Amino acid sequence: MRLLLVAPIAKSKFLGEGFAFNLPFLSLPILSTHAPPDVEVTIIDERVEQINFDAPYDLVGITIMTPLAPRAYEIAEEFRRRGVTVVMGGMHVSACPDEAIHHADTIVIGEAEQVWHQLIDDFKRGALKKVYKAEAHVNPSSFIPMKRNLLNKDKYVPVEFVETTRGCPFGCHFCSVTRFFGGKYRVRPVDEVVKEIAMFKPTTTRFSIKNVVFFVDDNIIGDRNHARELFERIKPYKLNWLGQTSMDLAKDEELLALAKESGCMGFLIGFESLSDEVLKDVGKKPNVTKEYLAAIRTIQSYGIGIMGSFIFGFDQDDETVFETYWQFLKQSGLEAVYLGIMTPYPGTRVFDDLNKEGRIFDHDWSNYDTSHVVFHPRRMSAETLSKGYRWALKKSYSSYSIFKRLHRSKAYPLFSWPMNIGFHISVSRLLKNLN
Ligand code: B12
Ligand code: SF4
Incomplete structure (x- = not known):
């Protein structure tokens, strides 16, 4: 199974596209760390590389902070038009689930750690639900050392x-x-x-x-x-x-x-x-x-x-x-x-x-x-x-x-x-x- 995780680019010119330093981030490396070992994961951060919408991905996950939502929805539409399943998560999705659900096949409300495995299992079985909600906050004692190898270090x-x-x-x-x-x-x-x-x-x-x-x-x-x-x-x-x-x-x-x-x-x-x-x-x-x-x-x-x-x-x-x-x-x-x-x-x-x-x-x-x-x-x-x-x-x-x-x-x-x-x-x- 091929999973693409995307960080959209913000139109914002301050800490987004126009910022002089490209800073790395945690959400998508965390999702890749928590994916089962048989899942082949690619991370694309639009600030540093372009998305190939025609590559053969099975599932696409998009992370969304509020100013990134419009671009995230455009990306989702491109993939869904090609028949690729899209999942969205992040602070904006959790604050506006009723909006996000119109643009995705499934959404995650809250912290991903507890529901991510289940979501991928359900996807593999063709039994994906519309919404996955983390019922409680994750206990940080359960954090596993994060895989950091999927971000292209030279770009940050x-x-x-x-x-x-x-x-x-x-x-x-x-x-x-x-x-x-x-x-x-x-x-x-x-x-x-x-x-x-x-x-x-x-x-x-x-x-x-x-x-x-x-x-x-x-x-x-x-x-x-x-x-x-x-x-x-x-x-x-x-x-x-x-x-x-x-x-x-x-x-x-x-x-x-x-x-x-x-x-x-x-x-x-x-x-x-x-x-x-x-x-x-x-x-x-x-x-x-x-x-x-x-x-x-x-x-x-x-x-x-x-x-x-x-x-x-x-x-x-x-x-x-x-x-x-x-x-x-x-x-x-x-x-x-x-x-x-x-x-x-x-x-x-x-x-x-x-x-x-x-x-x-x-x-x-x-x-x-x-x-x-x-x-x-x-x-x-x-x-x-x-x-x-x-x-x-x-x-x-x-x-x-x-x-x-x-x-x-x-x-x-x-x-x-x-x-x-x-x-x-x-x-x-x-x-x-x-x-
Ligand atoms: C470090 C940081 C940055 C860094 C890195 C950004 C990044 N992408 O992480 C930098 C400096 C670049 C940055 C910039 C900005 N930031 Co900032 N940032 C933070 C900070 C302090 C920590 C982020 C973090 O690592 N959190 C820990 C990770 C694990 O949490 P997470 O990213 O939310 O991911 C979890 C869940 O959301 C979910 N999840 C996330 N994505 C996905 C995707 C899928 C598919 C799934 C299933 C689940 C999922 O699962 C993850 C694990 O539990 C937060 C405050 C905070 N405590 O989070 C503010 C925060 C996220 N930033 C915020 C803002 C507003 C911005 C800016 C817009 C500010 C600006 N003026 O430009 C810019 C936008 C930059 C851009 N990309 O265009 C707001 C977001 C508010 C909102 N409603 O969206 C926050 C919450 C600050 C605040 N106090 O309000 N930021
Ligand atoms: S709620 Fe906490 S993180 Fe947010 S501005 Fe106040 S002190 Fe800072």
């Missing part, structure tokens, strides 16, 4: 993605994670994570930093004891790693020191807003704006860089939000930023609220890429939000800003500078495209 920046936890208890109103992965940190036994890391081959490409790992967990320190053990145990592997965490990290200097000793280069932290009113409203509990600058200084004092993530367009935001952000950025010395327009992803509370209020005017999912305004903001026009976002992006990644932010940074320059140059290029492409 040399970084390995690793999961050590799933889930997040905060349930921020704009975020898809808690509804999909649940409100508890489900931790993977550190032994298993270490076993997976021990299997990585040393990087041989001319990339300036070797053994780079990105821990995709939404908050790698969510379970402190787990994080402590993990950081301790990965020290011998001399990794250069990146992760995502919450502001709470700054309050635990022992953990910060351990993170540094274990090779941490930087963290992505969701600051989201510079207004406590917004943070309270969206439920981002660990964030208190008056602590931001001190938290940044504390984390940076360990030589760890920070990419701050900010969102514009909350109900309390008016047109002053962009200048407030810019003044903060200049003071903060953040090594990098990720800026997004508030986007009501289906399945989130923000989506439900805006939808009820009739404020969503754009229903084309390909615009749900955080660079487009798809709803009527409360305190400014959609146009002001869009212009302000572009202004803030341009300012943040201007050569002046990059130099100002990085020239005193103690975080890995071999990482911060190329990353900022990559963002500078990606932002120029995005802005050209949005105009």
